[in-house]
Amino acid sequence: MSLLEIDDLRITYQTKGGPVPAVRGVTVGVERGQVMGLAGESGCGKSTIAGAILRLLPASTKVEGRVVLDGEDILALSPGRLRAVRWAGASIVFQGAQHALNPVQRVSDQIAEAIIVHGQANEKAAKVRVGALFEQVGLPPRRINDYPHELSGGQKQRVMIAMALACNPSLVIADEPTTALDVMVQAQVLRLMKDLQRDLDLSMIFITHDLSVLVEVSDVLAIMYAGKIVEHGPATEVFYDSKHPYTKALAAAFPEIGDQRFRRKPTGLGGDPPDPQKIPSGCSFHPRCPVAFDECPTREPELYPAGPGRKAACLLVEPARVQAGTDPA
Amino acid sequence: MSATETTATGGGPSARDNVIEVQDLHVTFAGHVGLVAGISGKKGFEARAVDGISFELRRGEVLALAGESGCGKTTTARAIMGLQEINEGTIVFEGNPIGKKLQAYRRRVQMVFQDPTGSLNPRQTIYEIIAEGLRIHGITQGPNGETEEQLVGRALSRSGLRPPERFYLSYPHELSGGQRQRVVIAGALALDPEVIVADEPVSNLDASVRGEILQLLMQLREDLGLSIIIVTHDLGLAWTVADRIAVMYLGRLVELGPTEDVLLRPLHPYTRALLDVVPEAGGIDRPILEGEAPDPTKIPSGCRFHPRCPVVASGRAEELGILEKCTGEDLMIEEIAPDHGAACWATKMGELPRAAASANS
Numbered sequence: 001m002s003l004l005e006i007d008d009l010r011i012t013y014q015t016k017g018g019p020v021p022a023v024r025g026v027t028v029g030v031e032r033g034q035v036m037g038l039a040g041e042s043g044c045g046k047s048t049i050a051g052a053i054l055r056l057l058p059a060s061t062k063v064e065g066r067v068v069l070d071g072e073d074i075l076a077l078s079p080g081r082l083r084a085v086r087w088a089g090a091s092i093v094f095q096g097a098q099h100a101l102n103p104v105q106r107v108s109d110q111i112a113e114a115i116i117v118h119g120q121a122n123e124k125a126a127k128v129r130v131g132a133l134f135e136q137v138g139l140p141p142r143r144i145n146d147y148p149h150e151l152s153g154g155q156k157q158r159v160m161i162a163m164a165l166a167c168n169p170s171l172v173i174a175d176e177p178t179t180a181l182d183v184m185v186q187a188q189v190l191r192l193m194k195d196l197q198r199d200l201d202l203s204m205i206f207i208t209h210d211l212s213v214l215v216e217v218s219d220v221l222a223i224m225y226a227g228k229i230v231e232h233g234p235a236t237e238v239f240y241d242s243k244h245p246y247t248k249a250l251a252a253a254f255p256e257i258g259d260q261r262f263r264r265k266p267t268g269l270g271g272d273p274p275d276p277q278k279i280p281s282g283c284s285f286h287p288r289c290p291v292a293f294d295e296c297p298t299r300e301p302e303l304y305p306a307g308p309g310r311k312a313a314c315l316l317v318e319p320a321r322v323q324a325g326t327d328p329a
Numbered sequence: 330m331s332a333t334e335t336t337a338t339g340g341g342p343s344a345r346d347n348v349i350e351v352q353d354l355h356v357t358f359a360g361h362v363g364l365v366a367g368i369s370g371k372k373g374f375e376a377r378a379v380d381g382i383s384f385e386l387r388r389g390e391v392l393a394l395a396g397e398s399g400c401g402k403t404t405t406a407r408a409i410m411g412l413q414e415i416n417e418g419t420i421v422f423e424g425n426p427i428g429k430k431l432q433a434y435r436r437r438v439q440m441v442f443q444d445p446t447g448s449l450n451p452r453q454t455i456y457e458i459i460a461e462g463l464r465i466h467g468i469t470q471g472p473n474g475e476t477e478e479q480l481v482g483r484a485l486s487r488s489g490l491r492p493p494e495r496f497y498l499s500y501p502h503e504l505s506g507g508q509r510q511r512v513v514i515a516g517a518l519a520l521d522p523e524v525i526v527a528d529e530p531v532s533n534l535d536a537s538v539r540g541e542i543l544q545l546l547m548q549l550r551e552d553l554g555l556s557i558i559i560v561t562h563d564l565g566l567a568w569t570v571a572d573r574i575a576v577m578y579l580g581r582l583v584e585l586g587p588t589e590d591v592l593l594r595p596l597h598p599y600t601r602a603l604l605d606v607v608p609e610a611g612g613i614d615r616p617i618l619e620g621e622a623p624d625p626t627k628i629p630s631g632c633r634f635h636p637r638c639p640v641v642a643s644g645r646a647e648e649l650g651i652l653e654k655c656t657g658e659d660l661m662i663e664e665i666a667p668d669h670g671a672a673c674w675a676t677k678m679g680e681l682p683r684a685a686a687s688a689n690s
Contacts, residue, residue, distance in 0.1 A: 213608045
């Protein structure tokens, strides 16, 4: 059984301007010890999924479908049980470490608090655990009594990672963990996360818009567009041999240096990601799609099989069409 | 493309047609001190953000200014724009040093900032935003008698906002991120500049939209013969658009040359290190420099990269007998291959960093 199973998840935010469907039917799973990269642009619903797994969404949000973590239905948990699962079952590393840490509390105390609150250790044992975590995430022991402002951006992100690991979760969600960091520090933090994932055999969901980062750390990739997964499969295959035209465009935004196809040829999509309240008919990507044809505005594609272990939601990979060998483009 | 090729491969330095020359530029920020320390005459640490750099922008080229945050790339761009007081050095535009009379210069050299939302007045319509630049410069009609509306319309449609009339009465919040960045570019274009300095022009945009904005800049270079400086931390972006790349480290240029040479055959170990951290499949095991971006208030002696330099750390510098130079003797960038310079003692000895691992074709 997969560690995490998400089944037909639908999430609608209630706003003053009416309901906003952010996630529109997502089915995906994460195996034990696997890293899943979740990619897509702002507003595609990727962070909303993270919020649903940890039940961090606003109370008014309508959440349908099932999220099963280690056999437990997250959406049906009692508040007490939820507190136990949150952090000990699944934890999260947020984007802005600067804002996620309490500025007037020593970082070691903040990590210890998570351990004590979850009843995993008493105060004394928690201190020992914090020391071990510091070592694990590569923070120098002399930093143990520091306040957040005394740490650099990379160090703060390491504190966030230590905190996420504090209660030995089986799943860690990293939501844009390196976006605010400088290139060199980003590489350091990515390597740390990958090493920890290997050493502790963690399952991870890695969320970012930067496909080149994801292909470096992930086993499988799920690409989201307008609240749905449009492509899913082994990371390198999805990146280098994309089946969905949107994935192709996203991959082209992160060209490999030395690849002559991109030299002096920036490629991009026309238009902008759709407004979740005005999602285009048929295939939601059709207004921006370079290979759209007459059926696209009227028929919504499903996630069709697209090779071993791969799926794509594009009418061009629809089995009936592929078998018939008809190519409208 | 052909115009670029010729400038990039032109004759000797004198034969080149430079739009802007930056000569020995220094920008220093004074450090802050407490009140008591201030009264007793103490001074804070000075941050030498730009510490003696020289380069030229050739006519019609796209020059990328790359490096980590704090390396001085944005300060250099702002100094070129006249937005930053210069402590030492000269900016030469079309053969003349820019002096105190910046207004005429500013019309011909326009800046595009990183954050389009922050660069646009939220209470002005798009028409007013574009027209304001014209009015500030006292332009009431174009060189061929165009009206203000024609100038605004032309700038918008050149930036890909077509038909322009549709956007005249819109406010910035009604547009998407990509459209807002186009408005910023239109604002720059309205004044018919020769040079555009773009500071991280796409880093705040969604990935799928970035290519379009870069395409637009390339198209404008082609159509209007613009020369462009792009400040970026993203070497992949430089690969896609730049003719030449200048790599900065702690206020200095450490490498400068044609994009293919710098990115595929780097001469400086720092450039090599930057290339090593560009994410790619299976790339997580490549070497990564330790530590954070260095502090411009504490510039190391000798080659300022030496505390992080793999050539020093691996003992190779000692083997070559240059360790004392690396740690004790400062050096400036100098030409090592044709049109390709670097500031490295090891490179000067003929010791080159590894070439780029692979290049698809």
